[in-house]
Amino acid sequence: MTAKVIDGKAFAAGLREQIKLQTAAMIAQGITPGLAVVLVGEDPASQVYVRSKEKQTRETGMNSFAHRLSAEAPQAELLALIEQLNNDPAVNGILVQLPLPAHMDEAAVINAIRPEKDVDGFHILNVGRLATGQKAMVPCTPLGCLMLLRDLLGDLSGKSAVVIGRSNIVGKPMAQLLLRDSATVTIAHSRTRNLPELCRQADIVVAAVGRPNFVQGDWIKPGAAVVDVGINRTDDGLVGDVDFAAASQIAGAITPVPGGVGPMTIACLLASTLTATARANGLPDPEGLTP
Ligand SMILES: Nc1nc(=O)c2c([nH]1)NC[C@@H]1CN(c3ccc(C(=O)N[C@@H](CCC(=O)O)C(=O)O)cc3)C=[N+]21
Numbered sequence: 001m002t003a004k005v006i007d008g009k010a011f012a013a014g015l016r017e018q019i020k021l022q023t024a025a026m027i028a029q030g031i032t033p034g035l036a037v038v039l040v041g042e043d044p045a046s047q048v049y050v051r052s053k054e055k056q057t058r059e060t061g062m063n064s065f066a067h068r069l070s071a072e073a074p075q076a077e078l079l080a081l082i083e084q085l086n087n088d089p090a091v092n093g094i095l096v097q098l099p100l101p102a103h104m105d106e107a108a109v110i111n112a113i114r115p116e117k118d119v120d121g122f123h124i125l126n127v128g129r130l131a132t133g134q135k136a137m138v139p140c141t142p143l144g145c146l147m148l149l150r151d152l153l154g155d156l157s158g159k160s161a162v163v164i165g166r167s168n169i170v171g172k173p174m175a176q177l178l179l180r181d182s183a184t185v186t187i188a189h190s191r192t193r194n195l196p197e198l199c200r201q202a203d204i205v206v207a208a209v210g211r212p213n214f215v216q217g218d219w220i221k222p223g224a225a226v227v228d229v230g231i232n233r234t235d236d237g238l239v240g241d242v243d244f245a246a247a248s249q250i251a252g253a254i255t256p257v258p259g260g261v262g263p264m265t266i267a268c269l270l271a272s273t274l275t276a277t278a279r280a281n282g283l284p285d286p287e288g289l290t291p
Pocket residue numbers: 049095096097098099120140141231238257258259260261262263264265266
């Protein structure tokens with residue numbers, strides 16, 4: 001059996017087209033969504049991502065505001081910038097690119113963002129809202145994975161899902177979203193026993209561990225859906241957390257790296273910016289862009 005390869009790049013392009021239309025409709029009402037992206041330091045990979053986010057924001061018709069601080073900037077300078085963006089009515093979404101330099105307190109910085117403008121969904125209030133089933137801003141990567149899974153499988157109710165990885169950015173919010181869709185969710189991590197056996201019982205495997213080719217082909221239940229969140233730069237180029245060659249012989253569907261989850265992350269950032277703009281203006285949530 002050969003798995004269907006899920007084309008995240010194409011799905012994200014379709015999503016951006018929808019966002020573009022809904023953005024145009026909003027602009028026609030006199031509201032232009034705006035996303036501020038803050039980059040601290042000169043990490044080359046972060047610079048590439050941030051440029052890509054800025055470009056796609058503008059292509060969608062939204063305003064993009066870029067702010068760059070030096071790696072040595074004091075935390076107070078970043079907090080002052082966030083306060084300025086919090087109070088700027090043209091800014092509907094604020095993203096502070098992670099990771100931050102070691103001298104900064106990431107939680108303090110994230111929690112300084114107004115929750116309504118926290119398009120990453122990392123603010124403690126949004127984490128709590130998601131966990132309690134209230135209207136929240138939802139982290140972009142898990143939202144993108146959820147969209148792909150719903151498109152592939154339809155109703156996720158009663159399906160068994162194993163999320164490998166317990167980060168605040170991917171693993172935990174992914175588990176919350178799957179739970180909200182009534183899947184039976186297990187969060188696995190480095191201390192989990194019998195991970196291969198656990199995975200073999202799963203209809204859905206989401207791999208977010210950051211270890212190249214960690215998930216083996218024979219861990220996958222025949223026909224299962226495999227979502228690979230890993231982005232690992234190796235001598236063989238960009239590889240995911242799943243051994244794609246082996247897993248794609250057994251899975252029913254699988255996301256590739258690159259071209260799978262990555263493009264969905266940025267498309268969902270734009271989706272969340274539109275959602276934040278709608279909510280800030282008392283409009284209904286945009287169609288098809290929120291969980
Ligand atoms: N506050 C914050 N929010 C983030 O959402 C955030 C962040 N910080 N820090 C870094 C990570 C990483 N991230 C990616 C986005 C797009 C691709 C992506 O588009 N990848 C492409 C190509 C990757 C390449 O060629 O380098 C793909 O997988 O096909 C990957 C990774 C967002 N992040």
